[in-house]
Amino acid sequence: MKPLLLVDGYNVIGAWSVPQKEHLSIEESRDRLVHLIADYAGYSGEEVIVVFDGHYTDRPISTKMEQYGIQVVFTKHGESADNFIEAACAEVPKWRKVRVATSDSVEQTVTMGRGAVRVSSREFLIELTQVRASGRQTIEREAVSRGDLFSRLPPEQREIFTRMKRGEADE
Secondary structure (H helix, E strand, O other): OOOEEEEEHHHHHHHOOHHHHOOOOHHHHHHHHHHHHHHHHHHHOOEEEEEEOOOOOOOOOOEEEEEOOEEEEEOOOOOOHHHHHHHHHHHOOOOOOEEEEOOOHHHHHHHHHOOOEEEOHHHHHHHHHHHHHHHHHHHHHHHOOOOOHHHHOOHHHHHHHHHHHHOOOOO
16 A cells, blocks of 8 residues: 555645745645645655645535545535544554645644654655656656667667677677
């Protein structure tokens, strides 16, 4: 079973400088964050649940949806993202690795008490960018050699085979 990452979405948005710099609306910020986290999940191999607070909305039920391969949750009226994350941590088997991305100190304490590893929102944002950058470098490195045995050979050996193919004598 994959490790689980629970993300307090609005908490991470609050620590993120991009929405302010680019004057993004809350909807645009949510969409951009979900997209970045989905991209990150592809590289990290974690199961990811991003939770957005519905505490102050009039939403009568929680909404769960799959978006870009990750689960996005909007909690119902009266339920905070913290409540949802705490309950999710309590339900996970003790042997499964769980991380929680939030900067809420009470949330960090409660989830750590339930066996989760905490990562602050700022640390998570740094991790997002680092994993994406290293993933891109890996993809660029492997693009040449992905499905072709010949391209995986050292340049000297490729040259020898190329000359053999042309019928040239090896000197």
